[in-house]
Amino acid sequence: MGMPDAEGHGPPEGLPDLPPEWGRVVVPDDASALAEEAAQLRRELRRRSTPTRRLRPPLHLPVVILLVALLTTIAGLAAVTWPRSPRSPDRPTVLPYPSSSEPPVLTGRPLPALDLVDVDETPVPLRGLLPAMIILVDACVCAEEVAAVAAVAPEGVSVVTVTGGRTVASTPAAGGPVTALADPAGGLRAALRLSPRPDTAVALLVDRNGTVVRVLPALSAADDYRADLTRLAA
Structure with missing residues (x-):
């Protein structure tokens, strides 16, 4: 067991040796005597844990990002699959005939080898x-x-x-x-x-x-x- 302190008190029975710089360790018979120290310790722990909680990102941000991605995907699918009005069979496709001011496509080019x-x-x-x-x-x-x-x-x-x-x-x-x-x-x-x-x-x-x-x-x-x-x- 450890050495006794200056007043002749050694460490409590069954406890290991304590560092001498701790001084005399007194264990009270009533635990309520430590209430003030316990409250101070809890305040200190809460104060140290507060900055860590502030560094956490808000939980609603990932939800917003996921919702925007989902809406974008739905809009793209709707644009592709949206039904288009069929062309009327009695409305023929009209090919524009070039005006006289526009040179035809072959002008200035080689004649195809036909x-x-x-x-x-x-x-x-x-x-x-x-x-x-x-x-x-x-x-x-x-x-x-x-x-x-x-x-x-x-x-x-x-x-x-x-x-x-x-x-x-x-x-x-x-x-x-x-x-x-x-x-x-x-x-x-x-x-x-x-x-x-x-x-x-x-x-x-x-x-x-x-x-x-x-x-x-x-x-x-x-x-x-x-x-x-x-x-x-x-």
Whole structure:
């Protein structure tokens, strides 16, 4: 057991030795004598624990974040699955026709390397006929307009008519300087991105290098393209 203190008191029976700097340890017979020390100790513990509680984030913040994420997901699903009114069957889709102030898509670009077919359904490379004025007659026979082109086309410039499907259009004059071809796949019309218009022929002027120098959305009088034909022959 431990050494007695200055007054001859040793540690209580059954307790281990206590540090000498603690001094004399007195255990009262009545525990209520320690009430004041206990209250002070509790106040001290509460004071030390208060800052820790203040550092905790409020519990409602994660709930708000979760609610915002849930509402965003629901709004996105509603936008995707919201029923749309069906298109009326008696309301056809209208493709805008380019105005005269807007150059067609092929102007200044190479002519697509397309193989068309003649009256015998023999493949004919379109680029092998250049320079040429190519006239699409899938929406209009336009025999008079084609004959006018053939009449003013200079030597060395081909005049080519192109129909859709496999039916080749008859030339305006037997033996005339017009090559009649058909475009079964519709590749030339698709490359132009010009929808057919009734009683209207579209013409392309293509130089010997294969570049589309001009597109005429509606073939008209010869004076509109005579100078272009002359430049193609140069």
